[in-house]
Amino acid sequence: MAVDRVLISKGPGETRVALLSGGQLTELLVARAGHDSIVGNIYLGRVEASLRELDAAFIDIGLERAGFLALPEARPPGREGGSDRIGDYVNEGDAVLVQAVRDPVEGKGAKLTAHINVAGVNLVFRPRQPGMTISRRIANADRARIEVATAGLGNDEGGFIIRTAAAAASPDAICREAGVLVERWTEITDRVGLVKAPYLMAASPGAASLALREVGAGIAEVIADDVQVLAEVRAYCQAEIPDLVSRIEAYTAAEPLFEVHGVEEQIEAALSPTVPLAGGGSLIVSQTPVLCAIDVNTGGADTGSREETAFAVNVEAAREAARQMRLRNISGLVVIDFVPLKDESCKRRVLDVLIEATYADPLGPHVVGYTRLGLVEMTRRRHGLSLLEIFGRPWSETAAAPTKSPLTLALEALRGVSRRTRGGATAPLLRVSPAVAAALAGPAAAAKREAEATLGVAIAVAADQTLPDAGWEVVAGGQ
Secondary structure: OOOOEEEEEEEOOEEEEEEEEOOEEEEEEEEEOOOOOOOOOEEEEEEEEEEOOOOEEEEEOOOOOOEEEEHHHHOOOOOOOOOOOHHHOOOOOOEEEEEEEEOOEOOEOOEEEOOOOEEOOOEEEEEOOOOEEEOOOOOHHHHHHHHHHOOOOOEOOEEEEEOHHHHHOOHHHHHHHHHHHHHHHHHHHHHHHHOOOOEEEEOOOOHHHHHHHHHOOOOOEEEEOOHHHHHHHHHHHHHHOHHHHHHEEEOOOOOOHHHHOOHHHHHHHHOOOEEEOOOOOEEEEEEOOOEEEEEEEOOOOOOOOHHHHHHHHHHHHHHHHHHHHHHHOOOEEEEEEOOOOOOHHHHHHHHHHHHHHOOOOOOOOEEEEEOOOOOEEEEEOOOOOOHHHHHEOOHHHOOOOOOEOHHHHHHHHHHHHHHHHOOOOOOOEEEEOHHHHHHHHOOOHHHHHHHHHHHOOOOEEEEOOOOOOOOEEEEHHHO
16 A cells, blocks of 8 residues: 655654554654664765675775675676676775665674665666666556656666656656756766765755655655654755645644554554454564564464465465565565465465565565475565664564663653653653663763753653663652
């Protein structure tokens, strides 16, 4: 189902963007202060080392850790691999234009590419990569029209990817955007000789604007609960998606935006390993650093014979598994253990439903098919951290079930303080577990100061060992 509503909620130290389809949470983007994603950023980097044994280079892009540029990402577009080595393209001390395709994670630097994309709402310009590619999610009825509208755009300087949103755009809008994207790239290349590496040449939009760019102009409603975020989103849409400006609304009610629309409850459910199905079955989602395993259970489902029940549960599970992968931002190798079926035509139908359900996913999951053991194997491109990695503890600390990290709990507690103290003049006392108190004094300290500045009062924090790790309590008046 297509995204029809975007909710943007700003809290102390964190901005959350919820993409909804018919009231159901489809995707959640989270931007935390000091942990902003760099995916899409374009840098002029300096080669720290070009390692022949790895066929890769480490590029200084101005962050704590150097980025990683592998040989296939350094090789010029259109050149076939063979006997070439990383040193044929980059060497120590060189200044190179690169783009971040994956954020730094777990002590590793960002993953980089020299195949730069300049993205817009309807198009993606690919410098030095001639040719036109049309999104596979564009219906055949629109493809011929789009091919005519974009026939003269590509040249030897670069080509374009026609995004799904282009299906609803006019030929004039597509051509105008193509010119804007080429101009942006020209501005970047013109500045290369004027700056010193490492240097950020172009930053990707913020989480809220990025979400709107990825979804396009087909959104019925955009609601934001923060004045500054609202202004940023309106400015972005005025420049990039003018048709959307009239659908942007401010949320000013006292009850939190995400709670009114049931988003908080859906976020909690997305962190649980168990996903109930409406028909009585369930999914068990097990994420590890190596792969994600999804187990399908029939549970209390009963639609007739065993084969009929298994088929009905599997069809429902295929659709829900595709939704959960996008919602939880599960990436890499995914293995789904569907309920065994004897009928080969039913097994193929389940696979078809799964493939169809992944079509709306912008990261383009690839369903490989059944393995010899009867499992369904698929992959999903990595883009940012999963929800569990954002909200939960590091993998090495995760017990039998996922648990929220002290930072996540600290930000939740600050939202609770802001909600219960808004409009009051009395300084509140926040009782939390020792781990959350340490987070409020450490990684969440800036968020605490932000909450205090907004409320106009100091927030006292008391560590209480009698509280569970996930517990917190706001005491009015510091009593």
